[in-house]
Amino acid sequence: MRYLSTRGHADRKRFCEILLEGLAPDGGLYLPESYPQVDAAQLERWRGVWREQGYAALAFEVLSLYIDDIPAADLKALCAKTYTAEVFGTPEIVPLKALEDGLWLEALSNGPTLAFKDMAMQLLGNLFEYELARRGEQLNILGATSGDTGSAAEYAMRGKQGVRVFMTSPHGRMSPFQQAQMFSLMDENIHNIAIEGVFDDCQDIVKAVSNDLEFKRRYKIGTVNSINWARLLAQVVYYFAGYFEATASNAEQVCFTVPSGNFGNVCAGHVARMMGLPIARLVVATNENDVLDEFFRSGVYRVRGAADTHETSSPSMDISKASNFERFVFDLLGRDAARTQALFGEALAREGRFDLSADPAFGQAAARYGFVSGKSTHADRLATIRDTFARFGVMIDTHTADGVKVAREQCLPGVPMIVLETALPIKFAATIVQALGREPDRPAKFEGIEALPRRVQLMPADAEAVKAFIARHCG
Numbered sequence: 281m282r283y284l285s286t287r288g289h290a291d292r293k294r295f296c297e298i299l300l301e302g303l304a305p306d307g308g309l310y311l312p313e314s315y316p317q318v319d320a321a322q323l324e325r326w327r328g329v330w331r332e333q334g335y336a337a338l339a340f341e342v343l344s345l346y347i348d349d350i351p352a353a354d355l356k357a358l359c360a361k362t363y364t365a366e367v368f369g370t371p372e373i374v375p376l377k378a379l380e381d382g383l384w385l386e387a388l389s390n391g392p393t394l395a396f397k398d399m400a401m402q403l404l405g406n407l408f409e410y411e412l413a414r415r416g417e418q419l420n421i422l423g424a425t426s427g428d429t430g431s432a433a434e435y436a437m438r439g440k441q442g443v444r445v446f447m448t449s450p451h452g453r454m455s456p457f458q459q460a461q462m463f464s465l466m467d468e469n470i471h472n473i474a475i476e477g478v479f480d481d482c483q484d485i486v487k488a489v490s491n492d493l494e495f496k497r498r499y500k501i502g503t504v505n506s507i508n509w510a511r512l513l514a515q516v517v518y519y520f521a522g523y524f525e526a527t528a529s530n531a532e533q534v535c536f537t538v539p540s541g542n543f544g545n546v547c548a549g550h551v552a553r554m555m556g557l558p559i560a561r562l563v564v565a566t567n568e569n570d571v572l573d574e575f576f577r578s579g580v581y582r583v584r585g586a587a588d589t590h591e592t593s594s595p596s597m598d599i600s601k602a603s604n605f606e607r608f609v610f611d612l613l614g615r616d617a618a619r620t621q622a623l624f625g626e627a628l629a630r631e632g633r634f635d636l637s638a639d640p641a642f643g644q645a646a647a648r649y650g651f652v653s654g655k656s657t658h659a660d661r662l663a664t665i666r667d668t669f670a671r672f673g674v675m676i677d678t679h680t681a682d683g684v685k686v687a688r689e690q691c692l693p694g695v696p697m698i699v700l701e702t703a704l705p706i707k708f709a710a711t712i713v714q715a716l717g718r719e720p721d722r723p724a725k726f727e728g729i730e731a732l733p734r735r736v737q738l739m740p741a742d743a744e745a746v747k748a749f750i751a752r753h754c755g
């Protein structure tokens with residue numbers, strides 16, 4: 281298996297070469313040269329693997345189609361070490377919960393940080409440790425977070441050999457629970473940096489440090505952002521698992537609804553569907569930041585300015601552009617790299633938008649690729665959280681509520697609809713209190729974390745100060 285860039289760069293790379301990289305050299309995103317096809321016999325065998333050997337074994341089956349530069353026995357061991365009941369809370373790893381007839385929640389949020397990003401990040405931590413040891417290299421991960429990504433990265437990399445994490449976050453702006461989750465980590469290789477500023481200041485610092493190529497090379501600076509192919513690949517597995525759980529035979533179809541921001545999660549669904557998984561619809565659910573809903577309704581993709589990007593009660597979906605969307609557009613355009621380059625490398629840079637409404641390809645987004653979309657507002661989230669709790673006794677978080685609201689609008693009669701549960705309610709307690717008038721339940725392992733000692737360095741919004749801090753801690 282070789283990987284190419286969506287913008288047409290001539291290089292073809294193997295999995296472990298792109299594992300530690302972000303963008304391709306031409307600014308494109310990596311994709312496999314072709315999607316491995318899972319035929320009826322193989323899908324039947326995988327159903328058996330999932331039923332008899334469980335999620336980790338299924339993960340190995342899926343990953344081994346895309347990774348041929350890690351020996352099979354090692355890859356199998358990495359999957360087995362990652363997807364355990366201890367780390368993910370249940371032997372099923374991603375159990376389904378029933379709501380009304382035909383509507384299911386797939387629980388992806390029982391990992392260490394209670395959000396679905398653990399599903400991919402925990403594997404990434406083990407893959408990084410493995411590959412760095414094999415190369416005899418070190419990596420310093422520098423990131424910016426407003427919550428979920430940073431904590432998932434820290435919990436994945438804590439205690440790992442060869443890796444340090446330097447995570448910037450806007451001082452005082454994460455939820456108290458998120459702050460406690462991150463700052464209570466005492467592992468020596470994890471460094472929390474609270475920046476006196478907003479999230480954009482943190483991102484600017486990461487950019488400034490990464491643009492200092494000499495510093496970047498000398499201190500082996502890397503990232504774990506959502507465009508990383510290995511993260512996306514790890515997410516493909518739970519579409520297969522959810523399908524097997526919701527159906528009795530491979531003759532059936534299902535739909536998935538995915539609370540979306542950067543289009544990483546639902547892009548994994550697209551990959552599963554391209555491999556042959558019988559998915560009738562992939563429903564993209566957004567909040568008020570409806571960049572993606574606008575595209576699937578109108579064919580216009582328009583990046584939002586700061587003033588146009590709303591702070592909502594489903595904050596992990598508050599995006600101004602969807603950084604993985606280029607992968608789908610590349611496929612939609614028949615893998616035309618020159619056109620992808622013209623749209624993402626030129627039109628977006630120049631005008632902040634492009635318009636595919638008149639293009640026959642846009643007409644195929646639903647018919648050929650199964651994509652439809654919808655959006656939800658704060659009032660919808662409150663109503664959906666209330667209704668779901670009242671009727672089923674199930675408490676859902678604000679992001680999952682965006683999904684459930686849109687799923688109910690996009691169901692197909694007789695086809696199971698699976699909504700991906702992307703976080704647990706405890707992470708967004710203030711909105712739950714507003715909706716239900718009570719605090720969300722807290723998993724036992726998080727009792728009292730706000731009172732634990734904290735390890736965090738407060739710093740001005742200054743890239744030079746952050747560089748000096750990194751240099752000091754890379755002995």
Ligand SMILES: *Cc1c(COP(=O)(O)O)cnc(C)c1O
Pocket residue numbers: 395396397428429506539540541542543544545546596597679702703
């Ligand atoms: C990151 C995140 C999302 C959005 O996922 P994308 O892959 O960016 O589309 C949705 N919900 C929660 C809770 C998240 O943390």
